[in-house]
Amino acid sequence: MAKSMTKSQIADHLAGKVGITKKAAVQMLDELAALAYKEAKNTFTVPGIGKLVLSNRKARMGRNPQTGEPIKIPAKRVVKFRVAKVAKDAILGKK
Numbered sequence: 001m002a003k004s005m006t007k008s009q010i011a012d013h014l015a016g017k018v019g020i021t022k023k024a025a026v027q028m029l030d031e032l033a034a035l036a037y038k039e040a041k042n043t044f045t046v047p048g049i050g051k052l053v054l055s056n057r058k059a060r061m062g063r064n065p066q067t068g069e070p071i072k073i074p075a076k077r078v079v080k081f082r083v084a085k086v087a088k089d090a091i092l093g094k095k
Contacts, residue, residue, distance in 0.1 A: 007026070007029060008022075008026075010025075010029065011025040011026040011029055012025070014028070014029075032046075036052055040052045040053075040054060040079060041054060047084075048084060048086050048087060049083070049084055049087050050081055050082050050083040050084045050087060051081070051082050051084070052079060052080070052081055053079070053080050053081075053082055054077055054078075054079060054080075055077070055078050055079075055080050056075065056076075056077055056078075057075060057076050057077070057078055058075055059072065059073060059074050059075040060072075060073050061073070
């Protein structure tokens with residue numbers, strides 16, 4: 001399995017494709033990430049890739065895997081990423 005691309009490799013690839021400097025590509029990636037963090041409360045969509053969504057998890061009972069003792073897991077908010085159908089089809093191929 002190949003290693004995933006680093007931020008520097010992504011910036012280098014984008015800079016070559018779009019015709020901008022690598023520094024500008026890194027800045028664009030940083031700004032996109034900052035915007036996603038800020039707007040995730042309202043759902044942040046990256047067209048063609050997916051969206052960040054805040055979700056509420058209910059409190060539930062779980063088990064300690066070592067002892068088997070039941071424990072109460074409290075309710076909490078979590079961030080989920082939903083992959084767009086276009087991305088799934090491009091990566092996995094159409095069914």
